[in-house]
Amino acid sequence: MDKVIGFIGTGNMGAAIIKGLLDTGFASPGNIVASRRNQLALDKLKSESGIQTTSNNTLVASKADILFIAVKPNVYESIIEEVRTFIKADAVIVNIAAGKSIHFIEDTFQKPVKVARAMPNTPALVGEGMIGICFNEEMEKTEREYIVELFSSIGKVEVVAESLLDAVVGVSGSSPAILYMIIEAMADGAVKSGMPRQQAYTFAAQAMLGSAKMVLETGIHPGELKDQVCSPGGTTIEAVTKAEETGLRSSILAAVEAAVAKSVEMTKES
């Protein structure tokens, strides 16, 4: 029998994972049950996706073999307290929150639970997520494999030590926001040169997509790929010079570091 995948919270991230799971065929609508606070949003999700929806979190918890807790970190504790006595004995809890450790989840459930801690990102919506994941000792090998398979249907998955999850927050969890800012800025540059805005987004986003694929598929060092674009005395070296002068690399490095630092701080506070 197919596993029931439950979601408490279907906001940006929960909805992206649900859509990814359905689009890729990993799960069928009948195998997904989800709750959230906003009834109108819940009705819309049900009519668009065909999944089962309810405003009752404990109902989701009691049905789920795999239970995603996809609410903001500040409501994690109260959600766990609400559902802790309702979960199935062998349920796998999937924690996707920034700054919530496996230890925090185990402690809040007040009993042994199977925990997968994952850090996904919103490109999961289009099957291009990047997911860092780790597990607690309670998780059997086959259960770990199932969770990796589940996330693989919505992106690329790497199993990492829990100590690396703060770095994952910075490099792939939060970084799409920075990448969208870069796409916006690149498009602004093209608009300034007369290109219509929508067309500029297409050119900028496809350039980013293609460059990312070059790194992933050729295995060539990013520095060498950059050098291949720079003709001597040409246009690109002018762009590279300006980017260096205006601190592009240090700005992005600092932005990633700031997200990592916030994740560390949130983990300490929980």
Ligand SMILES: NC(=O)C1=CN([C@@H]2O[C@H](COP(=O)(O)OP(=O)(O)OC[C@H]3O[C@@H](n4cnc5c(N)ncnc54)[C@H](O)[C@@H]3O)[C@@H](O)[C@H]2O)C=CC1
């Ligand atoms: N947005 C992102 O790019 C990423 C978010 N995350 C993590 O995912 C989690 C969710 O983030 P978002 O989806 O961005 O937040 P969001 O605010 O878009 O969604 C939160 C969801 O929780 C629901 N909710 C709130 N209180 C509830 C309650 N008492 N009972 C049932 N549902 C309730 C809301 O109705 C909403 O559907 C966070 O813990 C965040 O750290 C992880 C990776 C990336």
Ligand SMILES: O=C(O)[C@@H]1CCC=N1
């Ligand atoms: O901003 C946040 O806290 C979440 C975690 C990673 C991406 N969004």
